[in-house]
Amino acid sequence: MANYKRGKQSFILPQPPVITHWASVAGKKESEGPLRPWFDATSDDSHFGEKTWEQAEKRLQQQTLQILLKKSGIDAPDLVLSGDLLNQCIGSSFSLRNTGIPHLGLYGACSTMAESLLAAAMAVGGGFVDQAVAMTSSHFASSERQYRFPLGYGGQRPPTAQWTVTGSGAAMVQSTGHGPQITSCTIGTVMDLGIMDANNMGAAMAPAAYNTIRAHFDDMNMAPEDYDLIVTGDLGQIGKEALMELAAQDGTSLGGQLTDCGTLVFDNTTQDVHAGGSGCGCSAVTLCGYLLSHMVSGRFQRILFCGTGALLSPTSTQQGLPIPGVCHAVSIFYGGEPWTT
Amino acid sequence: MANYKRGKQSFILPQPPVITHWASVAGKKESEGPLRPWFDATSDDSHFGEKTWEQAEKRLQQQTLQILLKKSGIDAPDLVLSGDLLNQCIGSSFSLRNTGIPHLGLYGACSTMAESLLAAAMAVGGGFVDQAVAMTSSHFASSERQYRFPLGYGGQRPPTAQWTVTGSGAAMVQSTGHGPQITSCTIGTVMDLGIMDANNMGAAMAPAAYNTIRAHFDDMNMAPEDYDLIVTGDLGQIGKEALMELAAQDGTSLGGQLTDCGTLVFDNTTQDVHAGGSGCGCSAVTLCGYLLSHMVSGRFQRILFCGTGALLSPTSTQQGLPIPGVCHAVSIFYGGEPWTT
Numbered sequence: 001m002a003n004y005k006r007g008k009q010s011f012i013l014p015q016p017p018v019i020t021h022w023a024s025v026a027g028k029k030e031s032e033g034p035l036r037p038w039f040d041a042t043s044d045d046s047h048f049g050e051k052t053w054e055q056a057e058k059r060l061q062q063q064t065l066q067i068l069l070k071k072s073g074i075d076a077p078d079l080v081l082s083g084d085l086l087n088q089c090i091g092s093s094f095s096l097r098n099t100g101i102p103h104l105g106l107y108g109a110c111s112t113m114a115e116s117l118l119a120a121a122m123a124v125g126g127g128f129v130d131q132a133v134a135m136t137s138s139h140f141a142s143s144e145r146q147y148r149f150p151l152g153y154g155g156q157r158p159p160t161a162q163w164t165v166t167g168s169g170a171a172m173v174q175s176t177g178h179g180p181q182i183t184s185c186t187i188g189t190v191m192d193l194g195i196m197d198a199n200n201m202g203a204a205m206a207p208a209a210y211n212t213i214r215a216h217f218d219d220m221n222m223a224p225e226d227y228d229l230i231v232t233g234d235l236g237q238i239g240k241e242a243l244m245e246l247a248a249q250d251g252t253s254l255g256g257q258l259t260d261c262g263t264l265v266f267d268n269t270t271q272d273v274h275a276g277g278s279g280c281g282c283s284a285v286t287l288c289g290y291l292l293s294h295m296v297s298g299r300f301q302r303i304l305f306c307g308t309g310a311l312l313s314p315t316s317t318q319q320g321l322p323i324p325g326v327c328h329a330v331s332i333f334y335g336g337e338p339w340t341t
Numbered sequence: 342m343a344n345y346k347r348g349k350q351s352f353i354l355p356q357p358p359v360i361t362h363w364a365s366v367a368g369k370k371e372s373e374g375p376l377r378p379w380f381d382a383t384s385d386d387s388h389f390g391e392k393t394w395e396q397a398e399k400r401l402q403q404q405t406l407q408i409l410l411k412k413s414g415i416d417a418p419d420l421v422l423s424g425d426l427l428n429q430c431i432g433s434s435f436s437l438r439n440t441g442i443p444h445l446g447l448y449g450a451c452s453t454m455a456e457s458l459l460a461a462a463m464a465v466g467g468g469f470v471d472q473a474v475a476m477t478s479s480h481f482a483s484s485e486r487q488y489r490f491p492l493g494y495g496g497q498r499p500p501t502a503q504w505t506v507t508g509s510g511a512a513m514v515q516s517t518g519h520g521p522q523i524t525s526c527t528i529g530t531v532m533d534l535g536i537m538d539a540n541n542m543g544a545a546m547a548p549a550a551y552n553t554i555r556a557h558f559d560d561m562n563m564a565p566e567d568y569d570l571i572v573t574g575d576l577g578q579i580g581k582e583a584l585m586e587l588a589a590q591d592g593t594s595l596g597g598q599l600t601d602c603g604t605l606v607f608d609n610t611t612q613d614v615h616a617g618g619s620g621c622g623c624s625a626v627t628l629c630g631y632l633l634s635h636m637v638s639g640r641f642q643r644i645l646f647c648g649t650g651a652l653l654s655p656t657s658t659q660q661g662l663p664i665p666g667v668c669h670a671v672s673i674f675y676g677g678e679p680w681t682t
Binding site for chain 2: 002003004005008009011051052054055070079083086088089090092093094095096097099100101102103104105106107108109115118119122123125126127128129130137175184187189190191192298311312313314315316319321324326328
């Protein structure tokens, strides 16, 4: 049997699956931020025409998938790999009801965009499906209600808090075609350093992010300089600084290449989002718009996309347990002629 | 690139991954049922030494994984694919904290044992990891509290209700070795026929089960007679009858080969479980004990293992939405010399 495993946590794709198309849909606040030009659609209606926040999130995924399928000309993909933050992932499963599309549900908290891409790379790269959609979403209001307080309560947010992105991103991963390629992946481990503050998730996820990035370089015999960009999912400003500190303690400089979707998605000086953006949608809308578009335009050739997730639940927090983190990394390469999407 | 896709929803494993070892741990009520001889461990303490039901479920997975790793002699598997019913799947993620084991979280409700086996078959069969653990769990008390009522409330259970199994099952899937082999898989689609009764989940899942079983036969050009056993996850007595009715309407007889883990795991005449067992643990402890042991003993040569999941959440139910169902099927074959585990 072929062996594509590398090191402890990584694997290569000798025939790299191609991200042929991508789509993103975002909310009003996100449309007022710096990434607006790369969203396929935005809505001023936070309910997206639905009655509840949870159904709004379902609708977000439906819209994103519709746009992706239209762009790609594929009516019935072989597989959708998706998940979200809602209890029992109802954003994902309800969005696919009666579509006839094979579906595998994932739970990786805010790491889901990377986890779904990684799983899609396995499914397509292994020859088990011809194409797979990697998709996720989050919604500010459904997350606040579920993890913290109902919006009507008007709870105060500490400076370390992040703002859950209302948005959904989806990527079409195919065995052939034109576009950025997935060349290797690193599967994360669950790290728990005892962070207890559910309003400081960046700090809770930073150790997992560092662990996975370190494992990627070790497993693949690579270094930060091999990437134009190392981009974490939603560490935010505080988590990003914690990650840089962890790297510095280890003698690794990530400075020049490192960025975080949580610091890209909003204008942190004017949009009052405190430590930055968060949520599954944060890295999803940043990847499936700004980042992939800048790859094919020629600005970035090699990206290490590192989805970060805080694996807490309100129940675990209420029971006094710390917040475990996870991070999955996907190495994406584009070496073709520049084009614009 | 190799193409192992078959039909609309299925794929084959030309070099079939091997289920080399399996383990199951169950609770007190399960230990009083007919499957006791095949459990690796049981506990009379429903808290499994922990303070909360959720942490008890975490402990269940930890115990199961420990037994599996000991049996297999593998200290650090390349990957654990796992999920559970708890909000944000904390049973799975907390059980793997700081183990250093790469982890991909899944959400497929009670279909998770089949979903994790299917994903493990992709990961191992594609050559991306040498071995992967497929694991899941459920706990009666954590499920009742989350989906229905706290136990102390003493809510009445209607005759259609099922009893969530307290148990965890895990399987070691490897690229080489001796044991039952995964020869093909069928990925389910999300079906919603408008069933609203959260106390009749068997009926909600039956259409998805039939759809996936039908797709498996069509895609693989097979028939029910090709299997010694077609075993669904947790339809229970009512759901199993609904499935047989759906098949009969279609002119397909599943009678002789069909069984359901929810009707195997308890003695339905003496254990007061109404329509049968349910939960991720139901199919997990039945597969990772009774079923796989009976394969290697020579009793069953070919099994179609069909994990069934009801993709509801308490929120979707409270918002008046119906219950979508999903079913993933894994074809397992053992043709070697009979042996006992």
